[in-house]
Amino acid sequence: MFDLIIVGGSAAGASAAVYAARALMNFKVVATDLGGEVALSGEIGNYPGFNETNGIELSQKFADQMKFNKVDIDEGVTVYAITREGNAFRIVGKDYSENEKVYQAKAVLLTTGVHPRHLKVPGEKELYQKGVSYCTTCDGPLFRGRVVATIGGGNSALESILMMSNLAKKVYAINIDAEFHGERVYIEKLKTLKNVEVISSAETTRILGEGKVTGVEYKEKGSGEKKKIETDGVFVHIGMIPNSTIVKDLGICDELGFVEVDKLMQTKIPGLFAAGDVANIPYQQISIAAGQGVTAFLTAQNYLNQRQ
Ligand SMILES: Cc1cc2nc3c(=O)[nH]c(=O)nc-3n(C[C@H](O)[C@H](O)[C@H](O)COP(=O)(O)OP(=O)(O)OC[C@H]3O[C@@H](n4cnc5c(N)ncnc54)[C@H](O)[C@@H]3O)c2cc1C
Numbered sequence: 001m002f003d004l005i006i007v008g009g010s011a012a013g014a015s016a017a018v019y020a021a022r023a024l025m026n027f028k029v030v031a032t033d034l035g036g037e038v039a040l041s042g043e044i045g046n047y048p049g050f051n052e053t054n055g056i057e058l059s060q061k062f063a064d065q066m067k068f069n070k071v072d073i074d075e076g077v078t079v080y081a082i083t084r085e086g087n088a089f090r091i092v093g094k095d096y097s098e099n100e101k102v103y104q105a106k107a108v109l110l111t112t113g114v115h116p117r118h119l120k121v122p123g124e125k126e127l128y129q130k131g132v133s134y135c136t137t138c139d140g141p142l143f144r145g146r147v148v149a150t151i152g153g154g155n156s157a158l159e160s161i162l163m164m165s166n167l168a169k170k171v172y173a174i175n176i177d178a179e180f181h182g183e184r185v186y187i188e189k190l191k192t193l194k195n196v197e198v199i200s201s202a203e204t205t206r207i208l209g210e211g212k213v214t215g216v217e218y219k220e221k222g223s224g225e226k227k228k229i230e231t232d233g234v235f236v237h238i239g240m241i242p243n244s245t246i247v248k249d250l251g252i253c254d255e256l257g258f259v260e261v262d263k264l265m266q267t268k269i270p271g272l273f274a275a276g277d278v279a280n281i282p283y284q285q286i287s288i289a290a291g292q293g294v295t296a297f298l299t300a301q302n303y304l305n306q307r308q
Contacts, residue, residue: 012276131213
């Protein structure tokens with residue numbers, strides 16, 4: 001029986017883990033990997049203490065700091081269920097070899113982040129990693145000098161378009177809405193880019209290609225007319241879905257699946273906490289996730305002290 005299991009080992013999980021280790025708590029981190037979305041964040045210039053870094057480097061620093069503090073980590077274990085067992089929790093996962101791993105803990109901190117939303121159109125699944133990508137930071141360089149389409153209208157899509165405008169010959173920016181919804185500075189920059197063609201009010205209906213992407217079909221919202229463009233790659237950035245299915249039966253998520261927490265990162269179930277992007281708090285940023293991880297740990301520590 002652990003005092004605390006931290007599920008997830010990235011910004012929120014790692015910051016909580018460092019505090020827990022320094023408090024000599026009986027705890028463990030269980031995580032699919034130690035990178036999460038931080039590792040996919042590309043260039044990072046807004047994390048305190050670093051003028052310039054990138055997602056891979058920063059997530060490695062988080063992992064190094066956990067190792068320096070001798071945090072007990074089960075890396076490579078994906079949790080698929082968290083249930084209540086008396087006044088404790090049962091956490092069940094599988095490792096890379098599909099071996100079941102079962103843990104018991106008096107308290108659980110969920111820091112599982114989010115994953116990209118899919119378009120759910122024909123061709124998307126079939127052509128995934130054959131031209132379809134959800135991570136421009138990771139796969140953008142594969143399309144140097146080629147033609148790509150970015151689908152989406154928020155900050156992630158704008159970041160994707162700006163990055164690809166430097167790498168690709170041409171970028172189609174397909175947005176289902178009439179306007180982009182993102183940081184003003186990105187939207188203004190977009191207007192200056194000569195190799196970007198914005199296709200707005202356009203609903204993507206199909207990814208075209210056999211064995212590899214050759215184009216995108218979309219429907220003009222006003223006329224209903226279907227049109228096709230030729231592309232080598234498609235970057236899908238249409239929002240994020242919280243990794244919260246493991247607690248869906250506990251009734252702690254909002255209608256979008258984010259875990260509902262109060263300002264101390266407590267869910268409505270005593271002993272169950274959430275922090276970072278998976279929590280229903282606005283502004284998904286690394287420094288925010290790290291801060292929430294610390295708050296959640298300190299609240300969990302109080303909870304454990306009071307129940308012993
Ligand atoms: C393209 C992009 C660019 C970004 N750029 C920036 C930026 O410049 N600056 C900034 O501050 N933020 C940026 N962000 C946001 C930032 O990445 C997130 O806010 C941050 O990663 C949230 O940290 P987290 O710890 O909540 O989740 P994550 O970093 O996603 O970590 C989730 C952790 O949970 C684990 N996990 C998930 N499910 C399970 C499971 N079932 N079982 C076990 N473990 C599990 C993962 O392996 C991982 O360890 C960017 C995001 C994206 C997508």
